[in-house]
Amino acid sequence: MPNVVTILLQDRKMDQRRNITLNVDNNENIAELMKNVEKLTNIPSEELEVVFCGKKLAKSTFMKDLSLTPATQIMFLRPKNLVQLTNSKFDSNNKITDTSILGSFYVWCKKCDDVQRGKLRVYCQNCASTSVLVKSEPQNWVDVLKSKRIQVTCENCFAPGLFADFKFKCLKCNDLAAALTHVRGNWQMTECCVCDGKDKVVIDLGCNHIICQNCFKEYLLSTLEEFRFTNRPPYGFTTSCVYPGCNRVVKDVHHFHIMGQSSYSEYQRKATERLISIDDEGVTCPNAACGQSFFWEPYDDDGRSQCPDCFFTFCRKCTERECTCQSDDDLTKITIDATTRRCPRCNAATERNGGCAHIHCTSCGMDWCFKCVTEWKEECQWDHWFN
Amino acid sequence: MSATRRLQKELGDLKNCGVKAYENVECEETNLLKWTVLLLPDKEPYNKGAFKVGITFPVDYPFKPPKVAFETKIYHPNVDEEGKFCLPIVTAENWKPATKTEQVMMALLSLINEPEPNHPIRADVAEEFQKDHKKFMKTAEEHTRKHSEKRPE
Numbered sequence A: 001m002p003n004v005v006t007i008l009l010q011d012r013k014m015d016q017r018r019n020i021t022l023n024v025d026n027n028e029n030i031a032e033l034m035k036n037v038e039k040l041t042n043i044p045s046e047e048l049e050v051v052f053c054g055k056k057l058a059k060s061t062f063m064k065d066l067s068l069t070p071a072t073q074i075m076f077l078r079p080k081n082l083v084q085l086t087n088s089k090f091d092s093n094n095k096i097t098d099t100s101i102l103g104s105f106y107v108w109c110k111k112c113d114d115v116q117r118g119k120l121r122v123y124c125q126n127c128a129s130t131s132v133l134v135k136s137e138p139q140n141w142v143d144v145l146k147s148k149r150i151q152v153t154c155e156n157c158f159a160p161g162l163f164a165d166f167k168f169k170c171l172k173c174n175d176l177a178a179a180l181t182h183v184r185g186n187w188q189m190t191e192c193c194v195c196d197g198k199d200k201v202v203i204d205l206g207c208n209h210i211i212c213q214n215c216f217k218e219y220l221l222s223t224l225e226e227f228r229f230t231n232r233p234p235y236g237f238t239t240s241c242v243y244p245g246c247n248r249v250v251k252d253v254h255h256f257h258i259m260g261q262s263s264y265s266e267y268q269r270k271a272t273e274r275l276i277s278i279d280d281e282g283v284t285c286p287n288a289a290c291g292q293s294f295f296w297e298p299y300d301d302d303g304r305s306q307c308p309d310c311f312f313t314f315c316r317k318c319t320e321r322e323c324t325c326q327s328d329d330d331l332t333k334i335t336i337d338a339t340t341r342r343c344p345r346c347n348a349a350t351e352r353n354g355g356c357a358h359i360h361c362t363s364c365g366m367d368w369c370f371k372c373v374t375e376w377k378e379e380c381q382w383d384h385w386f387n
Numbered sequence B: 001m002s003a004t005r006r007l008q009k010e011l012g013d014l015k016n017c018g019v020k021a022y023e024n025v026e027c028e029e030t031n032l033l034k035w036t037v038l039l040l041p042d043k044e045p046y047n048k049g050a051f052k053v054g055i056t057f058p059v060d061y062p063f064k065p066p067k068v069a070f071e072t073k074i075y076h077p078n079v080d081e082e083g084k085f086c087l088p089i090v091t092a093e094n095w096k097p098a099t100k101t102e103q104v105m106m107a108l109l110s111l112i113n114e115p116e117p118n119h120p121i122r123a124d125v126a127e128e129f130q131k132d133h134k135k136f137m138k139t140a141e142e143h144t145r146k147h148s149e150k151r152p153e
Helices: A030-041 A083-090 A139-143 A215-224 A251-258 A261-277 A333-337 A378-383 B004-013 B101-113 B123-131 B131-149
Strands: A002-009 A017-024 A049-052 A055-056 A073-078 A104-107 A116-125 A133-136 A150-154 A161-169 A177-181 A181-186 A200-204 A282-284 A293-295 A304-306 A313-315 A358-360 A367-368 B025-028 B032-040 B051-056 B068-070
Touching: A017 A030, A030 A049, A030 A161, A049 B131, A055 A133, A073 A378, A104 A251, A116 A133, A116 A378, A133 A161, A133 B032, A139 A177, A139 A304, A150 A161, A177 A251, A200 A215, A215 A251, A215 A261, A261 A282, A261 B032, B004 B025, B004 B101, B032 B101, B051 B101, B068 B131, B123 B131
Parallel strands: A002 A073
Antiparallel strands: A002 A017, A049 A055, A049 A073, A104 A116, A104 A177, A116 A161, A133 A150, A181 A200, A282 A293, A304 A313, A358 A367, B025 B032, B032 B051, B051 B068
């Protein structure tokens, strides 16, 4: 299948640069591409280096393994002194020989609304040019996800002390996408530990407890139903591996996109609400039809807040429209106080009309113990399950 | 759909697990979601009897935990009069979809064999277990003889 590639020729010997557009066959390799460039430019192919994705390409690399699109730019570099370049500036081992690393990972593509195979591209942090060479090979995800880890030299701007700017793209539509570090190919065809199915693309949180995408989605949806995501800084509200006893967590919430757009939005909304309710200056609207979470303004405070969503105004302490904190003779208040206990997080008056001591607050979602009126703990599980 | 496939596999696995204590499992003819396991504890005072344990799987199994309870009466500090007990691995907060019924049975068997009087559901039985162990053993043995099922040959 023919493909169009843009070649940026940096001719240091003649101090020139030019752009070349070439039709290439995906079954051609780099050596053949170099011959084509030689024909067009009369520059002997021995004097050229081919740089792509921050690295020099081996002559045996096939075009089809580079995941090219018409927008892709490949740099041809003709150094002033070939001997000097190959000997001193760059490690001669630093060549892409295994092209599988270019497309062996997965991304969440917003445009495709799906998990897709991804590709990694390298740019100069200063001028955004692709004419860069990495000084060292990225060793792990951190090297490409965090900035300022991999140094580069840029053949375009030559600025000193440059770092690589890595970007992930969707292999299908070429849009920028988020890398999904937990999604990988199922090389050994391991069974999903939930359904025993054997999928080609699976989720692995780093513990080798393989789960297929379908089961992962179901698991997330059931976790979302009761919002059992827990706050695990620095990852945010997340969930753990499906395997009993395994505490590995999903380290990047982008994976929750797998639930689908509307569920992901619900996750985001509830996680925000939860975060606000943990904060001293966060409050949940007591209006049963609303339940919006928001931060109240700490200055000039009279103890009352108005919900920005439904405009219900209430006392934050007793959560009533007409504050009942001061009145001792209010029969309603006396009855409520006598028959309920207050959620330790959102202060919602809670009546227990049966069942065990484990309360799941429908207002803020907190799990608490009706007996100790604190967060539900393992001891409560044992000692207060039934009164 | 996935629940059916997994339950069929788990049922077969449990029947062939080779552990006498819980390999006797029956499933309702028309309902794969309802199982009965005949639990055979191997420690006194429960090793003379067999105890029926009912397992009800939710339709969204394995993403929700099964409900497990004794159908046979048992005199135990951690099991109430209705056969309910607290097993952390099958509670909604702790449930992990990769947990297999065999693991649940293993945990239950271990709770029955080794009561946890410090985390009781029946405080009176737990007190007896700790303060008058002899009396506890006698009551539990009698209770087992009277209420439990026959152990299969």
